[in-house]
Amino acid sequence: MQTHTEERTTTAEPATATPGKSSQYLTFVLADEHYAVEILRVREIRGWSPVTRLPQSPAFLLGVLNLRGSIVPIIDLRVRLSLESVAYTSVTVTIVLAVESSRGKRNFGIVVDGVSDVLEVSPSDIQVPPEIGKGVNPEFITGLAAVADKMLMLLDIDQLLNEKELSAVVERSEAAVGS
Amino acid sequence: MSLDLTQFHVTFFEESFEALDGMEFALLRLSAGEPDAELIHTIFRAAHCIKGGAAIFGFAEIASFTHTLETYLDALRGGYLIVNQLGIDLLLKSVDLLRSTLTSVRQGNTVDQHPVAALQSDLERLSQVVDPPDSGVGEPVHYGAGAVVARPGGDVARHAKLLPGGWHIDFKPHRTLLQQGNEPLCMFGELQRLGALQPRVDIGNLPLLNLMNPELCYLAWDLRVHGEVVRADVEEIFEWVADDCEVLIRALASVAELPLPNQPVPALCPERAIDLTAPQQTNITQIWYGESGSIRVSIEKIDELINRVGELVITQSMLHELGGSGTPEVSRLQIGLERLERNTRELQESVMRMRMLPVNTVFSRLPRVVRDLGRKMDKQVELTLSGGQTELDKNVLEKIGDPLVHLLRNAIDHGIEKPSMRRQLGKLETGHLRLAAAYKGGRINIRLSDDGAGLDREKILARARSDGLVQNEEISDAAIYDLIFHPGLSTAEQTTELSGRGVGMDVVRKNIRALGGSVEVSSERGRGTTFSIVLPLTLAIMDGQSVVLGDENYIIPLVSIVESLQPRAGLVGHGSNCGELLLFRDEYVPILRLDELFGTRIQSRSPSDGLIVIVESDERRIGIVVDDLLGQQQIVLKSLEENYRKVKGISGATILGGGSVALILDVPELMRIAQERGAA
Numbered sequence: 134m135q136t137h138t139e140e141r142t143t144t145a146e147p148a149t150a151t152p153g154k155s156s157q158y159l160t161f162v163l164a165d166e167h168y169a170v171e172i173l174r175v176r177e178i179r180g181w182s183p184v185t186r187l188p189q190s191p192a193f194l195l196g197v198l199n200l201r202g203s204i205v206p207i208i209d210l211r212v213r214l215s216l217e218s219v220a221y222t223s224v225t226v227t228i229v230l231a232v233e234s235s236r237g238k239r240n241f242g243i244v245v246d247g248v249s250d251v252l253e254v255s256p257s258d259i260q261v262p263p264e265i266g267k268g269v270n271p272e273f274i275t276g277l278a279a280v281a282d283k284m285l286m287l288l289d290i291d292q293l294l295n296e297k298e299l300s301a302v303v304e305r306s307e308a309a310v311g312s
Numbered sequence: 313m314s315l316d317l318t319q320f321h322v323t324f325f326e327e328s329f330e331a332l333d334g335m336e337f338a339l340l341r342l343s344a345g346e347p348d349a350e351l352i353h354t355i356f357r358a359a360h361c362i363k364g365g366a367a368i369f370g371f372a373e374i375a376s377f378t379h380t381l382e383t384y385l386d387a388l389r390g391g392y393l394i395v396n397q398l399g400i401d402l403l404l405k406s407v408d409l410l411r412s413t414l415t416s417v418r419q420g421n422t423v424d425q426h427p428v429a430a431l432q433s434d435l436e437r438l439s440q441v442v443d444p445p446d447s448g449v450g451e452p453v454h455y456g457a458g459a460v461v462a463r464p465g466g467d468v469a470r471h472a473k474l475l476p477g478g479w480h481i482d483f484k485p486h487r488t489l490l491q492q493g494n495e496p497l498c499m500f501g502e503l504q505r506l507g508a509l510q511p512r513v514d515i516g517n518l519p520l521l522n523l524m525n526p527e528l529c530y531l532a533w534d535l536r537v538h539g540e541v542v543r544a545d546v547e548e549i550f551e552w553v554a555d556d557c558e559v560l561i562r563a564l565a566s567v568a569e570l571p572l573p574n575q576p577v578p579a580l581c582p583e584r585a586i587d588l589t590a591p592q593q594t595n596i597t598q599i600w601y602g603e604s605g606s607i608r609v610s611i612e613k614i615d616e617l618i619n620r621v622g623e624l625v626i627t628q629s630m631l632h633e634l635g636g637s638g639t640p641e642v643s644r645l646q647i648g649l650e651r652l653e654r655n656t657r658e659l660q661e662s663v664m665r666m667r668m669l670p671v672n673t674v675f676s677r678l679p680r681v682v683r684d685l686g687r688k689m690d691k692q693v694e695l696t697l698s699g700g701q702t703e704l705d706k707n708v709l710e711k712i713g714d715p716l717v718h719l720l721r722n723a724i725d726h727g728i729e730k731p732s733m734r735r736q737l738g739k740l741e742t743g744h745l746r747l748a749a750a751y752k753g754g755r756i757n758i759r760l761s762d763d764g765a766g767l768d769r770e771k772i773l774a775r776a777r778s779d780g781l782v783q784n785e786e787i788s789d790a791a792i793y794d795l796i797f798h799p800g801l802s803t804a805e806q807t808t809e810l811s812g813r814g815v816g817m818d819v820v821r822k823n824i825r826a827l828g829g830s831v832e833v834s835s836e837r838g839r840g841t842t843f844s845i846v847l848p849l850t851l852a853i854m855d856g857q858s859v860v861l862g863d864e865n866y867i868i869p870l871v872s873i874v875e876s877l878q879p880r881a882g883l884v885g886h887g888s889n890c891g892e893l894l895l896f897r898d899e900y901v902p903i904l905r906l907d908e909l910f911g912t913r914i915q916s917r918s919p920s921d922g923l924i925v926i927v928e929s930d931e932r933r934i935g936i937v938v939d940d941l942l943g944q945q946q947i948v949l950k951s952l953e954e955n956y957r958k959v960k961g962i963s964g965a966t967i968l969g970g971g972s973v974a975l976i977l978d979v980p981e982l983m984r985i986a987q988e989r990g991a992a
Binding site for chain 1: 618619620622623626864909910911912950951952954955956959960961962965967971972973974975
């Protein structure tokens, strides 16, 4: 039985924005809200294609996909952020992201309603999110930024698929199996 | 600018371990009676290579130890010392010690100084026996970057009377030799005019290519001029470069006629000095053995290449489906696509083969094991290896070493008799072990046979009866011998009682099965025992059976499938408290419902609606209910852990022809789950 004892280190990011310098963010839409991820963490943007369901996985994990020979988990970001699910359309896309974890580099994909722009965000634009967010679990938001008349929520992608979450899920599903 | 040396550590360790392997290999071929200059050179170079690296990277203990080692080896090389058993044993011990020291340095652990110092002083004592008086030339020469080159022990003229016949010139230029406008080649040309020249180059100080400064001279030469040459003429040639090099000129023929040192040599029998005048076949120093023309590539790079090629195959099959038929252009396209398909398949096979290594990489360390074990158990054993070129996946190779050593140990401990016993039996006193590898129908077969006592049928049977493993009187020999793999039979005190082979045979079988292989034994009383191991060539590819569960596809590894059947309703029953059971070959097999475990929507409500795949692992069986069977195919195993985590009941995933992902069932784990449920 597998247990994960390692802790995710959020400091070991492959490309963190240099303080004082603005960096580029990929923005996308989810339930009429604008979100953003650092562009350097984005590996690929691809149209939605069916995935292979993984048994005993959390509800937000849609399944796995073949990304140029490696098996990549895909997360439904709406489910992950506790938003209402919608049917996938032709503009639904998968953004493949890279995170650096204590186990080395890992890739995963997030399914979003659609991508919009690449925007420049300077650190001075970023504000700490208020305690009560817009219905979104503040756990996944690192900050808010007002850029180009839009309110961007900067997504903490390291938290989307962290070890703590995974091992908690394993225990739950094992408890279910044992009963 | 400071250079970060840590990036070269990996290379240093890899090269050092390789050098140690080369050293050990040469040492095992070196025997006390027959000194072999070429072998000693190989050993020396290995020690030298490790020393150089260790000094550069600041591993002082290793550098100092290998320096001592090198001093001793240099004395052997120079012919001042003779090769004896004590020396070989000390050298082998040094190899072990260096290996463990390097391992702990690599892991960042502290090195236990005590054994290093002890062995070092042993070696020093051995070298001291002929430590020549310091002649001024014999000072260690310090080159840049901290590499210390030992001097052969001084001027030979002090030990031996000079004989004409030629000169042996040890020419070690300073790095700046070329910058001073000197050209070694011209000097060698001059030497050649004096007599027949035999040059040997020492490339031991060559740095990595990226560290090399083309203006510096990293080479040293070992030159021999044959013929009646006046020493002054030789000296004259080197006069010009005297300030830019270390040069040591010795009379050539005199080396062979060295009088034995008059100090007592500890515990050794007088043996011949090394004949350095023996013709040298090579001009350029060979690096270790064999392995020429190979490069070091990291596994990740190869795996990446495998992924890319796999992707190419999928893209190619997508194109193939698009092709269709119709116009001449399209059919021309079809022809091109077919050719592309053939090429991509071949490319995929070649890439897969890159992960393969000759089984020799494991075999080569076995003679050492046999030698040590034979000595420890007072038995004379000879090991013959064959088929070492047979290639296996690196992952399989890494895991086969321990089982093989275990089998060898058993064969020597319990199979081969003591020499006196063998004489009585009319056998040769030296027992013979044969280890052979060969391809056999897409798999590899490794056979280990001994000419020892063989298995004791009656004792095994008696033991098995008393343990209640066997009741039936009628039992074939093969089945009896197979009992030695039974964990119940191999636990307690039988090692001496049975003709042995008890301890851990079940572990051997388990390890081999974990690799998807099998092991069988055959034996003839008094004549010996043969173990036959069959292994897949690679773990990356396996044969899988596609099965359908609702709207999902899963793969079951073909090796674990016993049978697939459509059960009659009467054969399926409910045990009390242990779920559904299937009567299969007079045995009740638990049925595992994957739909319950995985939450799949399966169509077959009851097992008799669908099919049951009987799978086996560790001699246990369960039935898995599926809706349908699809084709069998070769699949490439991919890890889920790379980007996600282990999923219970799933060993990995594979990419199907169309590019979609299918999950592979982890049969041993499903077996455990079924047991847990049965117990609950």
